[in-house]
Amino acid sequence: MDARDDGFGQLLLDCWSAGPRPHTFLQVIERDDGFVSVEDAYRYFSVPEEWVEPERAAVLRARGRVLDVGCAAGRHATVMTEQGCEVVGIDPSPGAVKVAAERGVDARPGTILDPGDVGTFDAIALLGGNLGLLGSRRRSTVALYRLATVARPGARLLAVGHDPYATDDPVHLAYHEHNRWRGLLPGQIHMRLRYKDAMSEWFDRLLLSPAELTRLLAVTPWRLADVVADRETGFYLAEMTLARQVDVLEHACAAACVSVHDYPWMDCQALAAEIDVRRRRPRGDGPP
Ligand SMILES: C[S@@+](CC[C@H](N)C(=O)[O-])C[C@H]1O[C@@H](n2cnc3c(N)ncnc32)[C@H](O)[C@@H]1O
Numbered sequence: 001m002d003a004r005d006d007g008f009g010q011l012l013l014d015c016w017s018a019g020p021r022p023h024t025f026l027q028v029i030e031r032d033d034g035f036v037s038v039e040d041a042y043r044y045f046s047v048p049e050e051w052v053e054p055e056r057a058a059v060l061r062a063r064g065r066v067l068d069v070g071c072a073a074g075r076h077a078t079v080m081t082e083q084g085c086e087v088v089g090i091d092p093s094p095g096a097v098k099v100a101a102e103r104g105v106d107a108r109p110g111t112i113l114d115p116g117d118v119g120t121f122d123a124i125a126l127l128g129g130n131l132g133l134l135g136s137r138r139r140s141t142v143a144l145y146r147l148a149t150v151a152r153p154g155a156r157l158l159a160v161g162h163d164p165y166a167t168d169d170p171v172h173l174a175y176h177e178h179n180r181w182r183g184l185l186p187g188q189i190h191m192r193l194r195y196k197d198a199m200s201e202w203f204d205r206l207l208l209s210p211a212e213l214t215r216l217l218a219v220t221p222w223r224l225a226d227v228v229a230d231r232e233t234g235f236y237l238a239e240m241t242l243a244r245q246v247d248v249l250e251h252a253c254a255a256a257c258v259s260v261h262d263y264p265w266m267d268c269q270a271l272a273a274e275i276d277v278r279r280r281r282p283r284g285d286g287p288p
Pocket of ligand 1 (some may be wrong): 130
């Protein structure tokens with residue numbers, strides 16, 4: 001990635017080298033309907049007292065070895081490290097990785113779909129609205145399975161999202177309607193970032209309500225365990241737990257009306273046998 005592709009990283013580097021202060025370095029966010037907003041880079045250096053409650057709750061719930069996906073300048077990673085967690089941050093932006101590393105974070109290049117050789121974790125964090133990295137309905141399934149491959153048994157996924165319906169702005173409501181018409185989830189935002197002469201590629205960020213998230217999770221290894229919502233801003237923490245593989249497979253088969261034996265993508269013969277036993281067991285015959 002050269003500097004013009006990494007405008008976000010350059011924004012963080014400029015803000016960091018000047019000494020982070022509010023209202024000093026701004027980036028422009030462009031949506032594909034022409035809607036433009038401005039974001040203050042100071043946000044990426046802010047401290048817990050300045051965060052919304054769901055961000056604070058997410059960081060407080062992190063334990064053990066933690067993967068911070070899309071860590072940017074490491075504002076959450078530094079706090080989780082102070083709390084005693086062993087944190088690895090990943091980010092595709094070379095500038096972000098450089099700033100986070102200078103701030104003492106074990107920061108590495110990586111993405112939600114390709115985290116790299118990072119080991120396994122007790123908690124995986126998608127903070128600062130990074131639930132949006134799920135991107136789209138289809139991509140979310142792939143991403144959530146990918147994250148499950150780096151999760152230890154009993155791991156938690158701590159994700160901060162933004163409810164797209166926490167608005168009555170007619171411009172946003174029209175965008176939702178256009179997405180519905182195209183068969184997309186209403187909160188799928190096609191956008192790009194601009195800073196100085198740098199411009200990112202267009203990409204998708206997925207804003208989901210907790211109810212939409214629950215439906216997406218049904219065919220993944222994760223289950224929604226708790227939600228901490230900030231009604232004023234629309235931000236919420238979704239805490240997810242890793243389901244047992246056998247439950248995931250059974251659910252996926254039921255949803256797709258297929259047999260567990262038709263699933264070539266998973267080494268599932270032992271799981272299939274267990275599900276067959278469950279199905280043969282009459283109702284009320286002991287615990288499932
Ligand atoms: C909205 S910012 C949030 C940053 C950070 N979590 C925070 O709250 O300060 C999104 C971050 O995700 C990173 N990112 C973008 N695409 C990504 C991907 N596919 N996988 C992981 N991180 C990604 C960006 O470089 C950026 O650092």
